[in-house]
Amino acid sequence: MPIQLKIALLISLIVYIFIVSISVRHKTIRINYLIFWCIIGIGMITALIIPDFVKKISNLLGFKAPVNMLLVSSIFMILFLIHDFTRIITKEQNKNILLIQELSMLKKRIEILEKEEK
Amino acid sequence: MKIILIIPAYNEQENILNTVNKIKNSRLNIDYIVINDGSKDNTEKILQENHLNHINLINNLGIGGAVQTGYKYAYENNYDIAIQFDGDGQHDVNYVEKICKPIIDEEVDMVIGSRYLDKSESEFQSTFMRRFGSSIISIFIRLCCKKKITDPTSGFRAVNKKVIKEFAKNYPTEYPEPESTVSLLVNNYNIKEIPVSMNARCGGKSSIELFKTVDYMVKVIFAIIVDSISFKIRRKQ
Structure with a gap:
């Protein structure tokens, strides 16, 4: 993964975590809806830490x-x-x-x- | 036998007093309840000043939600027959007895006052587009429920105690007239139409404007198909 893309992904991940944490702090999102947003966040972190993982899965699925x-x-x-x-x-x-x-x-x-x- | 007229009213300051006075002046021994559907004009003021029996909905719910409130009121107050009656002066109080008779005789569960059953009966037949729309909706009801309803959008209808209870609990609020007809037909209730005369609106603005007719028709047809399938599935379960 190119370094520029990694930086962009990292910045968007920080912004994302910040927005979600505000919602959690102010209780504007109920826990059962929060699960969905957490899964997205975990997916983004995985893509950042192990970029090969995304590649392997896409290959496996035929993309x-x-x-x-x-x-x-x-x-x-x-x-x-x-x-x-x-x-x-x-x-x-x-x-x-x-x-x-x-x-x-x-x-x-x-x-x-x-x-x-x- | 306790009979009540449910009169939904939204911005009907020009017609509501006249409509209720006509009911009061008729020799019929029936009650009425006006459901003021969050009107923005002086409807509420008129209802209060003239001490007319009414419920003020704290927000606008649309015709379906307003009529269901009337059914809830009828159910709580143990009425035997409830009649939907427009607040805009379109419906003729002289037909109330005629529309109630098949229910009093325990012949059917719901009676619909139809403009199109006997054309000589009603001078006001509404616009061509609406008549066309009604006939298309009618065809779809016939296809889905195997029963011919000539005026599925008529708001002039009477129901018995069993249906009052049903409607107090579940009443379609999006396209109430055709959808409620389909729900009753699918659940094996008996429906009969009788020819009635309707007047053109005395004043104010109709809730279904001309340019919305096609849009309304398409959505209603979709609702009829979805409702008939889902009601049948629910009944089997």
Whole structure:
């Protein structure tokens, strides 16, 4: 692996760890979502420390160049992530609808009770 | 028999009072509940000032979420029949008795008021594009559920207690009218259509604009196919 690429990968890895650690510190990412980002981080570290490992795996899977394997796996990972987000958004939307309905009905019931008390 | 009209209203300041007054002035012994779907105009003010029975949704949920709130209210208050009734003055209160009759006679579980069943009945037949859209949706419902529904997008429909319970728990909120019809058909509920007359909107703006018709139609057809398959799988399980 050329030294320029190693430096670029190292810088992006530092930035990546910094961003993820901020999210962990401020608890803006739940633990079960954090697992995904940690796996990505481990993958980046592995590629930096043992570049031959990526090459060997890409050869094993029949890719002509390691970069092709990285590109394909990135696309699949992004697709998986988008699907997971869509699932989570739908779930949250359903929860929102339920909350709005129940809260609005409770408000109505409170109004009735207040009127009865008067 | 306890009957309730569920009236969803979004920005209906021009029509809502008229619609409710027509119901009150009719000789029908029925209750009503207006579901104010987070209107941005004076709908809420009108409802409060005139002491109309209503629920204010704290945020806009769309027609499906609003109507489901009505079904939840009907279920909690033990109503025998719930009728969806638009707040924009499109539906005629004189048809309420007619739409309830097959349910009172325990003939069916849901009755849909159709604009297209008997063309002489309804002067207002909506635009060509909407009629075309409706007929395409109708074909797909027939293909997926083997039942002809002439007006699958009609919001004028009555349901019995069993369906009120079902809708209070599960009600499709994206394309509610055709999707709820499919869900009932797949689960072996009986549906009947009766011809009704509908008026053009008295004022305000329709929630389905003309340019959205094609987009709506494509998404509804997709929803019908997905729903019919998933409901069938769930039923088998």
